Amino acid sequence: MAHEFRKPGFLSFIFLNTLYALVFCFLQTGALCAQQNQANASIPDNFKLDMETAARLRPQLLAASVAPSGPYEIGEVTLQKLTAQVESPKGLSLAWELRIADDDLLNAYSSPDGTIYVDRNLAELAGASPGLWAAILSHEIAHIVRRDWARRYLYQKSLEGSADLLLGEPGAPSGSWTDSRKASEDLASFCRQLELEADREALMLMVHAGYHPDFVPALHHLLHAFGNGATTLSMYAMHPCWETRDRELERSYTAASIEFEHLWPEWYASPGGNPPIVVFADEPKVKKNGFEQWEIKVPMRCQNLAGAVQVVLLSRPLGAQVAASLERPAGVAEARQLTGCTSPTTTITFIVEGADRTKELVVDVFVLDSRGAVLTRAEVPRLHR
């Protein structure tokens, strides 16, 4: 049966923002170590505000989401397998549930009561892959089990308290501005710390439940390929960039891979099945060969690849869409190369030619699997004449 999605109203938007707030403060990078202790600080036994807030917001969140059906039922199955590995926080009982949210921001968020909301676009991206679902859900499960909403709330309150003391005279504009900026920077790096810790715990949770850790970078690369910088509400858009996140996770990721091989020696028989093809495409190097010719080298490294991948380069003059209706069809030029990507220092080289009077070329490089599904995208700087 097809579900009707209802557009969330303004109130739901406000309520959603309250929950988004947990994952909404990811832009800043900064001193993580200073926040380490607070991130690990325990939550008082009598603190129930997170659960009370979750109960209050639940009707609105439910109204703006549906139960998973059709291909997304695999998401529910995956959630059950993952949550069978975790214990509820002390004194709380969680009711794990997956909902498909009426949004298309490529986003996921969770409520402290154990409900995880994955929006339509992200659900479509995960599709029928239990491993990709596990990569999405395990991160949210980690936030819930760690009670990160409560941690963030308590940390924010502690910042507000110290800001009052520092300000002294109420209404001094410059001091107030400086302190509020400092507080928001502190909060941003505190949240970043929470995100990294959730990522690390999520990796081990996946491994214990039988989902290969390679599904995490595979998901990151898909989000990078399909994510659009304009989606300001997306938790994923808030990350500085996926390459950075992959690097920050590297040590935990190696440890998780070793543990997976130990626990699940027959990969194909694990709940997530064989690990996915993962392509790490580094930033392409651009060299100008002549007046309107550039050489673009794409360094890449592949994991779990048995056959070949296609590297596709798309180029178009900046503003081609506008010129198209006047003179010629929008000129998107395409070049493709196949590679077995067997060397850890595989480099694919393209020669790109500019058309007459091209001032600037916009270039995208995608890596596709043998069936044409996108695996990753590499960012190429604009080419100037």
Ligand SMILES: [Zn+2]
């Ligand atoms: Zn998160």
